[in-house]
Amino acid sequence: MLSGGFVALVTVAYFGLLFGVARWGDARADAGRSIINANVYALSLAVYCTSWTFFGSVGRATSGGLSFLTIYLGPTLMLLCVGVVIKMIRIAKAQRITSIADFIAARYGKSPLLAGLVTVIAVIGVVPYIALQLKAVAASLDILFPDSGTAAGLLGVDSTLLVAAVLALFTILFGTRHLDATERHEGMVAAIAVESVVKLVAFCAVGLFVTYGIHNGFADVFARATAQPTLAGLFAPDAARAGNWAALILLSGLAILLLPRQFQIIVVENVDESHLKRAVWLFPLYLLLINIFVLPLAASGLTDPRLAGHNPDTFVLTLPLAHGAEALVLLAFVGGLSAATGMVIVETIALSTMVCNDLAMPALLRSTWLARRQNADLSGTLIAIRRVAIVLILLLGYIYFRAAGEAYALVGIGLISFAAVAQFAPALFGGMYWKQGTRAGALAGLLAGFVVWAYTLLLPSFARSGWIGNGFVEHGLFGIEWLRAQALFGLSGFDEISHCLWWSLFANLGAYVLVSLISTPDAVEAGQAERFVDVFRHGERAPDARLWRGDASLPEITGLLERFLGPARARQQLAAHARMRGLADWRSLPPDAGFVHFAETELAAAIGSASARALMAGVTREEDLRLEEVLDILDEASQVRAYSRELESKQRALEAATNELRAANERLREVDRMKDDFISTVTHELRTPLTSIRALSEMLYDDPRLELEQRTRFLGVIVSETERLTRLINQVLDMAKLESGRAEWTTGEVDVGQVVNEAMVALEPLFREKKVSLTHAIAADLPSVLADRDRLTQVVVNLLSNAVKFVSGGSGQVRVSVVRDDAVLRVAVADNGPGLTAEECTQVFEKFRQGGNTMTDKPQGTGLGLPISRQIVEYFGGKLWVESAPGAGATFVFTVPLPAPDA
Amino acid sequence: MSKKILIVDDEPNIVMSLEFLMKKEGFEVATATDGEQALAQVAAFSPDLLLLDVMMPKKSGFEVCEALRADPAQGGLLIVMLTAKGRETEVAKGLAIGADAYVTKPFSTKDLVARVRQMLGLA
């Protein structure tokens, strides 16, 4: 048997460990080395799993079968919608949001009324949930010490009260160190992450013990359970409860974001958006792991005769206890304690912030007390208010726990709380995505939803506890049948949670949308709507300064900041703001719209946006902007944005067009330069023969008595130069025609072998004259190709005359071959001339680049033969190139594609 | 003592006609068909005047002209550039690097002879 002293010791040691972790986390945060990484963030989300999960899941499984899983499936699906979560985080950071009440109030024009309403709903909905945690701790103490009873407890004090007091102390120490609530509680988050690990380990340890220690694994547990007809149904999804199933998934999906503690952890405590990437799967994985052993535990508990008559909610403790595993009992106790304390701490911090900022502050601002203490530093007061709120909330929870005891009102409170916070959904999500949603709409929706929730869920739970008459549940209010609280308008066939959810969300959403559509927002609201809905577009930019107009004085505003933030922190923030605006001294800050916005945001971080706005309105003489003006400005702003986007895209298009033009111009210039070069070269080539012709003609003309031999020689040169001139002109014209595509082609079937033969016959005299041998190898049975016969002949003649030109007389050899190579005919003209360098191999195909430039005897060519030949070959779809190396002769090769077989 | 003229051109027909023309006028003539030969001939033949084609293999007329102008021993040498490219820039370039005259092909034989005589102080 565990001794009370030992359990107390373990409990104190465990709390000590949490203190240590939290203090270490805070110290590291103060030193600027945050210990909050993606894993810690993801684990801290598991504050979702309270003692209601730790003990209650098994209990729910014994009655509802698999449906307990919906509570964890909903959050899994909701977190996957990361876009929504990131938008919430962005908005909260931009607006220095401190709580869910602040979030909703800020969206609808920083309305104190709305903030107060959300706070009241949250407190009413969640305080019983806190009570449930205290009850779980008390219940587990009862099991550990069955004889003493909770009232006696440890050290003569009610142990539950003791636990509540310790929790309050812990919460105060680590929840209200700083005033600025967006100054995150990193130590607390770290402690919560540790608690998450502890409760997971504890639960899985019990699960493993039961599954593998008492039984022989999962299959054994399930076999035993399904053997009992009453239990078999627990393991199959029950289609008759389809509506409830979907409702619970929706409800838990909303709760993961809307429960004050979840909003605190996910949104307010988020250090870095990118941590979500881990949380999006690690947190669901955590949920999956903590649920694996729920059904085995439920089945074991129900089939174990030793646990007959025990409350299934305590199976996690009673199962190991009944089998004498005391260490495990202690571990399970610590796990349950972890689950309860984690929830209580975060929930209390979140609620106390809301109570302080949205209930206490507005009252304080209206009271004369504040006015009398004109210049006092109020930051201490604010912290005191929060601490009192923490104590009060825990006290409320304790009182509720004492009052409700074993009553249904406590047992069923988990889902009832979920349904309460689900009422925030229309106003919150509507506000994030729908600019037309108004404050009046949000108020109407929240009120309608809250009333329906209270009537269909909260009050019936009171009735079942016997605190009030249950007539309105049984027979309907005033005996009106269709007002029966859990079968409103005759809707039946659902459990009370689904029934409440559908009706309350229907009333809530309906009122929100309807009232929003018939009401008009005021100027502040319209501005905030813009900032919320378009938060990604506004980004980190300063808000539209034109949305505020008026007079403000620097000393008054800085005085306000000093009073509510404390002088040290106020100066620190002022200096940071001045630096951001490029000013050395904050005293030289201009009291303009930007400064007013900065001050209001700083105040909002401390006391909530609604109170901050009220305070600022007191020290600035703000001109009221009419709604039309605001809408104009916003409209203009969005128009300007639209324009600038349009401008941006036009600019991009223009840039692209400019680049294209530049490239086209470059090409034109290149073409122009080439044409210039061409003309210049042609001119040169024309002038050269003309020079000889003119000089020789003039000399013949001037000197009639020239010797006959001399005359004949001159006239011979004149004739050959004239021929050269003619050839050149013809080829230039030919080239021009080919290049411009105006050449005439008569395409027909051509026998390439025959063409080569004819060309060889035609040039035979030239070869004979220079004593160059000309041989050929023409493959037999070559298919004919589609080409222009004369043009093809021109190419072959050109290549042959080139070859004969470059080989040396006497020893020169030229060999022509025609072969079929795949789908082309390949004609090669090989010589044993001086060969070409790699550079020359490409140059010879350029216009007027004659081969053999380095040779002293200049060949008589126009420099256009090869370019023309290449044009012709390419026209037929073939290629012309040269393979050569200096001293190794040259082989000019061209191909002509064969007609496609099916053509 | 007759003046000596060196004719440099890569077109054999032009060399031939200029050689005939200048010999008929009583000058002593030597020829070269590329830039390198031209420089060698200047050293061996020490002409008074150079008829120098611009577009030539191995060394262009411009390069030959520059090399000669850089040589103090050839200070008195007269250079007439012959070019088939009649562009202004070519003319300017030729004169800038020290040619004494610039004649565009095709040229009038009479004008060329008159020009050469005048430059050599024989007119």
Next chain:
Amino acid sequence: MKRSGPTRQRLTAVALAALPLLTFPLLGLPQGEWLSFPAGLVYLFGVWGGAIALAAWIAERPGR
């Protein structure tokens, strides 16, 4: 995570795909026993675990 990045859209797509798989009427399909375990239980944990694994793969892929 960039705004409207592909990662966000893919994760949302996982949620949209998992929702019908985790609710009725599809949830009513698994009946009897699979591998000597209750079919509904295996199915629920299977789909749930699958969605988590997919989300982890999408969210943790490098280069993003």
